Amino acid sequence: ARARAQSAGRMVNSRALVDPGCHPELPGSALELGGVAERRRQTFVVGLQVAVLAVIWWSAAVVVTLYIKDVLSPFKGKPALFPHSFLFTGVLNLFVAAFSLLFAQLARCVLPLFSGSAPNACTGGGDSPARTAVATGGHEQVPALERRELGFLVIVGILQGIELGLTNKSLSLVSVSVNRMVMACCVIFQLITAILWGLESIGLLKWFAAAFLVAGGVLENLPCSGEPHGFLGALCGPDERGGGKKDAADTMLGWICIVGSVLTSSNRWAFTQHIFQRSPPTSALRKMSKIQMLPYITPGTSIICLVLALALEFEAFAELPLKAGDLLTPVLVISLSVAALTVCELRIVHLSAATVMVILSVVHNIPIIMGGVIINGDDVYRNQLLGFSLCSAGAALYFAARSQDPPTSSQPSDREPLQGESPTAEY
Numbered sequence: 268a269r270a271r272a273q274s275a276g277r278m279v280n281s282r283a284l285v286d287p288g289c290h291p292e293l294p295g296s297a298l299e300l301g302g303v304a305e306r307r308r309q310t311f312v313v314g315l316q317v318a319v320l321a322v323i324w325w326s327a328a329v330v331v332t333l334y335i336k337d338v339l340s341p342f343k344g345k346p347a348l349f350p351h352s353f354l355f356t357g358v359l360n361l362f363v364a365a366f367s368l369l370f371a372q373l374a375r376c377v378l379p380l381f382s383g384s385a386p387n388a389c390t391g392g393g394d395s396p397a398r399t400a401v402a403t404g405g406h407e408q409v410p411a412l413e414r415r416e417l418g419f420l421v422i423v424g425i426l427q428g429i430e431l432g433l434t435n436k437s438l439s440l441v442s443v444s445v446n447r448m449v450m451a452c453c454v455i456f457q458l459i460t461a462i463l464w465g466l467e468s469i470g471l472l473k474w475f476a477a478a479f480l481v482a483g484g485v486l487e488n489l490p491c492s493g494e495p496h497g498f499l500g501a502l503c504g505p506d507e508r509g510g511g512k513k514d515a516a517d518t519m520l521g522w523i524c525i526v527g528s529v530l531t532s533s534n535r536w537a538f539t540q541h542i543f544q545r546s547p548p549t550s551a552l553r554k555m556s557k558i559q560m561l562p563y564i565t566p567g568t569s570i571i572c573l574v575l576a577l578a579l580e581f582e583a584f585a586e587l588p589l590k591a592g593d594l595l596t597p598v599l600v601i602s603l604s605v606a607a608l609t610v611c612e613l614r615i616v617h618l619s620a621a622t623v624m625v626i627l628s629v630v631h632n633i634p635i636i637m638g639g640v641i642i643n644g645d646d647v648y649r650n651q652l653l654g655f656s657l658c659s660a661g662a663a664l665y666f667a668a669r670s671q672d673p674p675t676s677s678q679p680s681d682r683e684p685l686q687g688e689s690p691t692a693e694y
Contacts, residue, residue, distance in 0.1 A: 424567025
């Protein structure tokens with residue numbers, strides 16, 4: 268009886284500590300104050316995690332771009348290690364898929380330990396995900412893929428292979444800085460593609476975004492050779508432009524490859540939106556993450572790269588065995604970096620809103636350009652900086668306008684990064 272009385276007394280005292288009626292002089296209950304403090308702490312922890320993941324993502328993107336440039340093009344008088352972009356992309360993609368799947372499995376096993384839950388996502392049979400349902404984060408179950416959905420993923424892989432091959436080909440022709448600046452301006456093609464496919468309407472904010480993107484593209488491609496005067500000279504800056512006809516031809520071909528890559532990327536994204544719009548919410552496509560789609564996308568990517576290599580780089584197959592030892596380190600570094608940035612992207616999407624990912628995607632061109640200038644010694648001229656600034660502002664305006672569009676059945680949740688805000692592939 269004495270023990271029950273003491274227990275009841277402790278309950279009354281603890282209730283008095285948290286009951287606002289027992290403390291009328293306090294502005295709010297201790298529970299409310301504790302809840303606010305806990306929310307602030309959680310917000311700080313999430314913000315810190317996103318910041319760390321963004322730094323890892325951007326660092327990996329710099330490593331990937333500079334390494335690919337070093338492999339595919341001559342540098343400071345040294346010949347290119349392996350100047351065959353399509354075959355290199357096909358081989359690289361196989362390693363990227365393997366490391367991405369490994370990183371994803373590690374993340375599913377390790378992250379639950381920090382949240383205090385059991386890593387049950389690591390357990391289960393070894394059946395193929397095409398035949399059985401697989402776990403996504405240990406909770407939702409992904410149904411088996413239908414034949415039509417499997418064909419869609421193979422087509423996505425083919426488009427991605429063309430896109431990646433053209434992107435890497437452009438890196439063998441133009442500097443890293445020029446490549447990223449042109450990429451920033453080519454967001455205009457994404458806007459046009461979305462409108463032509465009927466996926467988006469165009470409003471005032473998107474018209475402003477298009478104007479910024481077009482103006483930036485024009486500025487970046489001003490005819491600044493020779494000694495321009497007047498207003499053109501002020502835009503071009505005082506720096507002299509070197510290079511002969513071959514450099515001009517390579518630059519033009521590099522621009523064509525970048526535009527072709529972005530057009531392919533935009534149509535891949537639009538095709539994905541079109542298919543998702545017609546897929547039920549319970550289908551495998553709507554529930555699978557990008558990592559889970561990799562085993563089905565990778566074959567199409569590698570096959571189309573090998574076909575293009577056979578058509579355009581036939582001599583590369585004879586050269587590959589001779590350069591295998593030299594290529595091993597770059598391929599491993601690039602593959603690990605791409606896998607790391609892919610997992611970081613997925614984690615950022617999971618932790619934050621889609622708007623945060625959009626901002627980070629727009630800004631991440633800046634460290635890549637800085638890496639090209641500092642490490643590779645790229646020349647960046649005044650008109651290019653002005654054009655890149657306008658293009659970045661236009662891209663930010665466009666993505667902001669798109670985030671305000673009314674939701675449709677084709678728009679994904681934050682955990683469907685294949686349909687993410689920035690459709691351009693990373694490597």
